[in-house]
Amino acid sequence: MRTTIDTHMSIAHRTTHTYRRRLLAVVALAGTAAGCASVSPQQEAEMGVNYAQQINAQLPIVRDPEANAYMNRLGDSLAVLVDDQGRNWRFTIVDDPDINAFAVPGGYIYVNKGLILRAQTLSQLAGVVGHEIAHVTQRHSVKQMEKGQKIGIGATVACILQPSFCQNGGGDLLNLGATAIMAKFSRGDENEADQYGVKYVLRAGLDPRGLPEMFEIMLAERDSKGGSSAGFLASHPVEEDRIAATRREIAALPAGSLRNVTRDTPGFQAFKARLRSLPQTPKPAGAR
Ligand SMILES: [Zn+2]
Secondary structure (H helix, E strand, C coil): CHHHHHHCCECCCHHHHHHHHHHHHHHHHHCCCCCCCCCCHHHHHHHHHHHHHHHHHHCCECCCHHHHHHHHHHHHHHHHHHCCCCCCCEEEEECCCCCEEEEECCCEEEEEHHHHHHCCCHHHHHHHHHHHHHHHHCCHHHHHHHHCCCHHHHHHHHHHHCHHHHHHHHHHHHHHHHHHHHHCCCHHHHHHHHHHHHHHHHHCCECCCHHHHHHHHHHHHHHHHCCHHHHHHHHCCHHHHHHHHHHHHHHCCCCCCCCCCECCCHHHHHHHHHHHHCCCCCCCCCCC
């Protein structure tokens, strides 16, 4: 699955793969959707609400109030400092064991339980969350929509322009589109999200070294699993590049930047313990 390996922070995409095959099957519906000149903040917010509804209806979402409160406190502590558009940020935990996280326009960030449990420290999780927030604040998906570049995004544009499209089978397409968005950021977008992620985490007083550390954890896990990704990784050392680039970014910070940063807290460890103790979330009844 090279597209997910070289464009996003994910190592296991069975679900995405299934979605993508379905996406190909319905591309004919959306393939001609044109880009639109600009997406207003209002449109971005509405799109986010739409996507979030679709995603929440399809994925097993952790509903535990305590865990959600922690996740949202952490996310808000990063996002509110850097968002100049007053987005309605929402941080959601998906009960999925894979290491993955994704962002939806409008400020909806999804983090898999598998990623949270693999993070050894608060700063490692914060690094990933900062990266995802940056995809939203830097409007990576929205810019793609404005250019009409991607098929998944074409579907989104179709939904904005023709609400009836969303009601007639577009719901499925919307969902597929969200998956496409999270899987198809360019290398440039990923690098930018890494750079901003470092800044955001630091601004919140957390240790930005958590981001490259989390990359290392992903890489180690992927290597230990072997399989098809190992071959790709051997010839495309993208993740190593990202780790090195992110470390260079951190090394270039003004002297003393890392002096008082927080690496971990008892609260984060309690959050992980809480998540571990929760029963498996059933798949939503309407999930396909
Ligand atoms: Zn990303």
